[in-house]
Amino acid sequence: MECQFLGGAGEVTGSMHLLNTGEDRILMDCGMFQGRRKQSNEKNRHFPVDPAKITSMVLSHAHIDHSGRIPMLTQAGFSGRIITTRPTQSALAYMLLDSGHIQESDAQYLNYKSLRSFLFQEEQKKRNQQLTNREKSQIKKLLKKNPYDLDEVAIARLQKEHGLDTIVPLYTQEQARQSLSYIDGYPFGHTLSIGRNTNVKFYVAGHILGSAFSVITVTENKRARKILYTGDVGRFNKPILKNPTLVFDEEDRDIDLMIMESTYGDREHGPVADLEKSLKKVLQQTVAQGGSLIIPSFAFGRTQELIYVFHKLYESGQVPRLPIYVDSPLASNLTRVFGEHPETYDRETHAAFLEKGLNPFYFEKIRFVQTVEESMALTRDETPHVVISASGMCEAGRILHHLRYKIHDPKNTILIVGFMAEHTLGRRIEELGAQAAQAGNTDKKPPEIKILGKSYPLAARVEKIGGFSAHADKHELDKIVTQSNLNIGKIAVVHGETSQSRAFADHLKQKGYAVFIPGPGDVVSV
Numbered sequence: 163m164e165c166q167f168l169g170g171a172g173e174v175t176g177s178m179h180l181l182n183t184g185e186d187r188i189l190m191d192c193g194m195f196q197g198r199r200k201q202s203n204e205k206n207r208h209f210p211v212d213p214a215k216i217t218s219m220v221l222s223h224a225h226i227d228h229s230g231r232i233p234m235l236t237q238a239g240f241s242g243r244i245i246t247t248r249p250t251q252s253a254l255a256y257m258l259l260d261s262g263h264i265q266e267s268d269a270q271y272l273n274y275k276s277l278r279s280f281l282f283q284e285e286q287k288k289r290n291q292q293l294t295n296r297e298k299s300q301i302k303k304l305l306k307k308n309p310y311d312l313d314e315v316a317i318a319r320l321q322k323e324h325g326l327d328t329i330v331p332l333y334t335q336e337q338a339r340q341s342l343s344y345i346d347g348y349p350f351g352h353t354l355s356i357g358r359n360t361n362v363k364f365y366v367a368g369h370i371l372g373s374a375f376s377v378i379t380v381t382e383n384k385r386a387r388k389i390l391y392t393g394d395v396g397r398f399n400k401p402i403l404k405n406p407t408l409v410f411d412e413e414d415r416d417i418d419l420m421i422m423e424s425t426y427g428d429r430e431h432g433p434v435a436d437l438e439k440s441l442k443k444v445l446q447q448t449v450a451q452g453g454s455l456i457i458p459s460f461a462f463g464r465t466q467e468l469i470y471v472f473h474k475l476y477e478s479g480q481v482p483r484l485p486i487y488v489d490s491p492l493a494s495n496l497t498r499v500f501g502e503h504p505e506t507y508d509r510e511t512h513a514a515f516l517e518k519g520l521n522p523f524y525f526e527k528i529r530f531v532q533t534v535e536e537s538m539a540l541t542r543d544e545t546p547h548v549v550i551s552a553s554g555m556c557e558a559g560r561i562l563h564h565l566r567y568k569i570h571d572p573k574n575t576i577l578i579v580g581f582m583a584e585h586t587l588g589r590r591i592e593e594l595g596a597q598a599a600q601a602g603n604t605d606k607k608p609p610e611i612k613i614l615g616k617s618y619p620l621a622a623r624v625e626k627i628g629g630f631s632a633h634a635d636k637h638e639l640d641k642i643v644t645q646s647n648l649n650i651g652k653i654a655v656v657h658g659e660t661s662q663s664r665a666f667a668d669h670l671k672q673k674g675y676a677v678f679i680p681g682p683g684d685v686v687s688v
Contacts, residue, residue, distance in 0.1 A: 476527060
């Protein structure tokens with residue numbers, strides 16, 4: 163039996179691992195690479211294994227860096243089943259369709275941008291002079307139905323007419339919708355067949371709603387071998403969800419290979435108990451400045467945690483009750499999914515809300531923004547408010563428009579509440595914000611940030627609250643290994659930037675564990 167590491171090995175995104183039992187090929191996750199556009203696009207379009215030869219798939223959770231290439235898998239000859247938990251199946255109905263929409267929108271925008279540039283150049287050649295802004299605007303109008311919508315038919319016609327290359331999306335919304343029929347959701351703690359003499363059982367991972375540790379058992383010649391794939395590990399004592407599992411069933415205690423994430427393998431988060439205190443402080447500072455609080459947030463998990471903590475603060479009267487706008491249709495839908503799965507909530511959430519007849523995610527001051535027109539009006543609203551908007555790493559979506567309208571004003575605050583991968587806009591804002599904070603108050607010109615092709619001064623204050631992270635820190639990762647009831651053979655450390663994976667691997671080696679860090683394509687025998 164062999165395990166091959168195809169993605170999320172030596173890097174954070176694109177999680178994908180292949181278990182070859184000799185009888186079956188079982189894929190663990192099918193994630194999308196995220197980061198630099200060109201590099202990510204090349205990686206995402208290359209599928210490292212023939213989908214037609216994959217027997218079944220086990221999905222740890224719904225985040226796109228773990229699930230985002232499922233529509234590509236099902237379009238390319240995969241005929242098996244995708245096994246996951248029930249909450250994850252519910253979430254994917256929205257997550258994958260949204261991803262398909264993003265793929266289509268990105269391709270449309272890039273086609274528009276390249277055609278627009280070509281038409282500008284052609285018109286300048288005719289006139290033998292630079293175009294005025296008014297003349298450029300006239301060309302743009304040829305390619306748009308209205309200020310908000312591109313004219314796809316006109317763009318396609320003109321591209322064909324001028325012999326220009328057309329960018330094709332990774333997959334469409336319709337292909338994403340078709341992939342949903344391959345997905346089966348099951349409860350935690352049930353043994354499920356996923357191949358010949360091979361089964362899986364899900365345990366709570368605590369990362370996001372429905373996230374699971376997957377214990378895969380392969381029986382050969384009456385000998386059972388077990389792989390535990392952690393997916394992403396959650397934090398302990400966080401709001402809403404139950405803690406990651408430490409007590410596994412007796413038959414699942416002896417693990418031959420653990421495949422373990424290491425996103426924060428060398429970092430410590432702020433205490434979970436300080437989340438309310440930290441958010442209260444940031445909100446009060448922003449209100450005192452007369453500004454707005456802009457929070458880039460993952461639509462699934464992080465947004466619901468923020469809503470939960472704001473609800474608690476507002477109920478207790480500890481902070482000014484500013485309007486809170488959740489500007490993400492996806493986040494609105496996923497908040498509904500959270501409401502449909504109270505069986506995943508921890509005891510504190512039941513006591514604080516459900517037993518009082520309150521919904522944790524809906525209260526007087528919260529508004530869910532749906533239309534593009536509403537969103538654009540909100541970007542121009544100069545009265546103090548809170549905006550929670552996707553995407554979490556600021557790579558796409560409505561958050562980009564809130565940033566470009568608010569990032570130049572020092573009275574506003576941009577709050578970082580989660581991991582920002584290398585080469586993302588979110589990481590750039592985080593790093594430049596930290597540099598500005600270290601430099602203190604100076605008369606220097608603020609650094610420039612490029613958003614949607616234009617540069618803006620980063621004058622807004624940038625704050626970070628680490629306790630909101632959905633990923634375990636180094637102590638919590640250690641807890642899964644050393645304080646659970648597991649007996650572990652080998653540990654493969656994955657899903658981490660090089661410095662984080664190495665530090666966590668070294669830490670485990672010092673404790674006597676057999677640990678290795680696989681690279682992309684590496685194979686290990688079990």
